[in-house]
Amino acid sequence: MIRRLVPFISLVGVMALALAQNPPTRPQAAPAPQPEDVIRINVNLVQVDALVTDAQGKLVEDLKKADFEIRQDGKPQVITNFSYISTRPGQPAVPAAAPARGKKPVNNPAAPPPVPVRASQARRTFALVVDDLALAAENVPVVRSALEKFVDQDMQPGDIAAVIRTGSGVGSLEQFTTDKRVLHLAINRIRYNSFGRVGISSFGGGGGIGAGQGAAERRSNLNAASIQAITNVVNGLKELPGRKTVILFTEDLHILTGAGADPRAQEGLNRLADAAGRAAVVISSIDPRGLQTLALTAADHPRSAARAGAIPAQRSMRMFNSQDGMVLLAQATGGTFTHDQNDLGAAIHRVVEDSNGYYLIGYHPAAGTFDPKTGQFRFHHITVRVKRAGLQVRTRTGFLGNQDVPRVRELTPQAELMHALMSPFGAGNLHIRMTALFANSAKSGSSINALLYLDAKDLKFEDTPEGAHKAVIEVLSATFTENEKVENPSGKIYTITLKDDRYQQALRSGFTYALHHPVKKPGGYQMRVAVRDSASLQIGSASQFIEVPDVAKGRLALSSIMLRDATGALRQPAADAPEGQAAPDNPLGTPADRSFVPGEPVLYALQILNARTDSNKQPQLEMEARVFRDGVQINQGQPRPADTAQQGDPAHLAAAGEFRLGAAMKPGDYVLQLIVTDKLADPDYRVASQWMDFEVRQPSPPAAATGQ
Numbered sequence: 001m002i003r004r005l006v007p008f009i010s011l012v013g014v015m016a017l018a019l020a021q022n023p024p025t026r027p028q029a030a031p032a033p034q035p036e037d038v039i040r041i042n043v044n045l046v047q048v049d050a051l052v053t054d055a056q057g058k059l060v061e062d063l064k065k066a067d068f069e070i071r072q073d074g075k076p077q078v079i080t081n082f083s084y085i086s087t088r089p090g091q092p093a094v095p096a097a098a099p100a101r102g103k104k105p106v107n108n109p110a111a112p113p114p115v116p117v118r119a120s121q122a123r124r125t126f127a128l129v130v131d132d133l134a135l136a137a138e139n140v141p142v143v144r145s146a147l148e149k150f151v152d153q154d155m156q157p158g159d160i161a162a163v164i165r166t167g168s169g170v171g172s173l174e175q176f177t178t179d180k181r182v183l184h185l186a187i188n189r190i191r192y193n194s195f196g197r198v199g200i201s202s203f204g205g206g207g208g209i210g211a212g213q214g215a216a217e218r219r220s221n222l223n224a225a226s227i228q229a230i231t232n233v234v235n236g237l238k239e240l241p242g243r244k245t246v247i248l249f250t251e252d253l254h255i256l257t258g259a260g261a262d263p264r265a266q267e268g269l270n271r272l273a274d275a276a277g278r279a280a281v282v283i284s285s286i287d288p289r290g291l292q293t294l295a296l297t298a299a300d301h302p303r304s305a306a307r308a309g310a311i312p313a314q315r316s317m318r319m320f321n322s323q324d325g326m327v328l329l330a331q332a333t334g335g336t337f338t339h340d341q342n343d344l345g346a347a348i349h350r351v352v353e354d355s356n357g358y359y360l361i362g363y364h365p366a367a368g369t370f371d372p373k374t375g376q377f378r379f380h381h382i383t384v385r386v387k388r389a390g391l392q393v394r395t396r397t398g399f400l401g402n403q404d405v406p407r408v409r410e411l412t413p414q415a416e417l418m419h420a421l422m423s424p425f426g427a428g429n430l431h432i433r434m435t436a437l438f439a440n441s442a443k444s445g446s447s448i449n450a451l452l453y454l455d456a457k458d459l460k461f462e463d464t465p466e467g468a469h470k471a472v473i474e475v476l477s478a479t480f481t482e483n484e485k486v487e488n489p490s491g492k493i494y495t496i497t498l499k500d501d502r503y504q505q506a507l508r509s510g511f512t513y514a515l516h517h518p519v520k521k522p523g524g525y526q527m528r529v530a531v532r533d534s535a536s537l538q539i540g541s542a543s544q545f546i547e548v549p550d551v552a553k554g555r556l557a558l559s560s561i562m563l564r565d566a567t568g569a570l571r572q573p574a575a576d577a578p579e580g581q582a583a584p585d586n587p588l589g590t591p592a593d594r595s596f597v598p599g600e601p602v603l604y605a606l607q608i609l610n611a612r613t614d615s616n617k618q619p620q621l622e623m624e625a626r627v628f629r630d631g632v633q634i635n636q637g638q639p640r641p642a643d644t645a646q647q648g649d650p651a652h653l654a655a656a657g658e659f660r661l662g663a664a665m666k667p668g669d670y671v672l673q674l675i676v677t678d679k680l681a682d683p684d685y686r687v688a689s690q691w692m693d694f695e696v697r698q699p700s701p702p703a704a705a706t707g708q
Helices: 137-154 180-188 213-237 263-278 305-322 324-333 344-354 413-422 500-509
Strands: 046-053 068-072 075-077 079-086 124-130 159-165 243-249 281-286 357-363 379-386 392-395 398-400 432-441 445-454 469-481 486-498 511-519 523-533 539-548 562-565 601-609 621-629 652-660 668-678 687-696
Touching: 046 068, 046 379, 068 079, 068 357, 124 137, 124 213, 137 159, 137 180, 137 344, 159 180, 180 539, 213 243, 213 263, 213 281, 243 344, 263 281, 263 324, 263 398, 281 324, 281 344, 305 324, 379 392, 413 469, 413 523, 413 539, 432 523, 432 539, 445 469, 445 523, 445 539, 469 511, 486 500, 486 511, 511 523, 562 687, 601 668, 601 687, 621 652
Parallel strands: 124 159, 124 243, 243 281
Antiparallel strands: 046 357, 046 392, 068 075, 068 379, 079 357, 379 398, 432 445, 445 511, 469 486, 469 523, 523 539, 562 601, 601 652, 621 668, 668 687
16 A cells, blocks of 8 residues: 655755666576477487468467478478477557657656566567668668567567667667667667668668679678677577567678679578577568669669669669578578568567467487588478468478587686676576666766675575684676676675674575766666675676666656665665675665565655756655556555655755555565656656565564574
8 A cells, every 4th residue: 555655854965866777686597498398409309390370371379290291301200299389478468658759759757667577487589680780771760660669569478579780789778678668768779870781772872882892892791790690699599588589670681692602691591590490589581671663763863764774673683682681581490571561560560470379390300410420510401381271381491410519607707707697687596686776966976876685595604713604705797888888897706704693694684785886978777797606606697777867958857766664764875885795784675675574664765856946946746656566556546745845956856755565465576666747847858757676575484483
């Protein structure tokens, strides 16, 4: 039940704190995948996925093993493994309201918070790959619009997605997430790449690659770069769960040339298709050029009538050649190739519908399929046929004859930590919870302070001769910017030495470490951290996306939401606070851990930035509190005036309140969302929201019952 807002004196004068937009979750080890869900390629079993549609393009989900026939290199195979895997979302998502014309979709501050998805819960994974190395400037807005429609209307509960550009690295926005705000920010970063192989117009001038031997070599290099970038995405998807689909937007993926095949491109395409098969990734390619007339335009200046007549035919051949890689890639992985389609949003929707289920068909390969002695692995062709009339089947065209090798643990400790740091899910066996907080003040500027909660029971302590208990942890952290830069990378080793009373307290409640990263510019950041116990070598990781507002613009913005139980005051780390172990003896119920028991009151506080004032220099602010579980609002909070009386600086106003957890609330993860409305602000910027996740836990048993 949400209670009335109450003043919270200890917050007056504190710096701004902003919550990351992708709520962190407690990392849990993903359950071992079931055998029937895994695509395998080894000496004992070759298992491929197949998608069957009817004449209207709808999935057919009631077929039996006897309805299929599978061949390897033209020879029939006996089907030994067969199942249908449904990845349909559990419940339809409510489409987001379309943004006002000319407004960015990210300006929807009252949208419900995203529902965090653990690795074990993901049903469909989408990598939206924009080949900006082969995208004309005139088609960038079309691709953006289609991607925004996908995010707002096609993403369902249990879906995770990422927007990735082939011409860029891995930045804070190129991450797999359920947070639609992050995805919209990534879509907004799509730009025309002047270093690509396509000009301002698909068939006009204004950039791109010209003619000549040097131009052909550069085109080949850029073509190979696109294929390698897509391969990197596919390899990165291998460890992710669910039905994995790459939706590729490109208008030039050229494999064949007038003199025959480009050996480097052909080899790269074969390796990409094989990697997609082993990673269980389907690639569907979309040509964003839409339906083209290929006729003369105002930009053409032919010198003769013969030249004018030849231009349309040349463009037709050029378009055909530019699409061969898209066709081959879709065919090789069981995807689709969409062309001559002006509604790219509808094209994406069809691909999304295809991801709702598939058949897994396995057989025992013949001897000689895998021959590691020579080191030369032959490509084996696979064909799947459905015996029922009127149906179409799509599957992979084959595989290279080298069997899957289990992933080997990285050799160096630093590489292991780096792998955990880059994981899109909380990884490892150490129980870690991170609260990343944006801080801003007129005096010290902006920074990101992170509170890292660790469960002491996960660490291996050793007894010291002095009677204390000692553990050593290694902490690797980094902040990724929107522009693919890594800022403030930090690797530190902390030695934890606790006397017996503090040691017993740590075992019961855990402890907290503080990290501090300065922020120079506003924008999207992703803070990632990985921790290893030096004794047991167990690893844990966590990450959060943080959108740092441009406070200098004077628009309404909110700090982080800090939560804690009613036993203590809300305190924040200072802007120049040292890194290391934080002071609280019991971090449970603090902003670091945010875990509470049913029936207890929870305090919340935040800072309202850049509030407008009336002629009496008084703000007119309303605040509404909402609580969500699994994306569903579970309370009926009403807007109430924010109590900010007797505060001098309207640019930094403290607001606070409390809500009481219901005595019957079930244990689990919840989200508190605060929506602030400034009645005096410009209508386009008068609403801002922020959210913070928290956990409802079972009450601890009495000390006598535990034997303490």
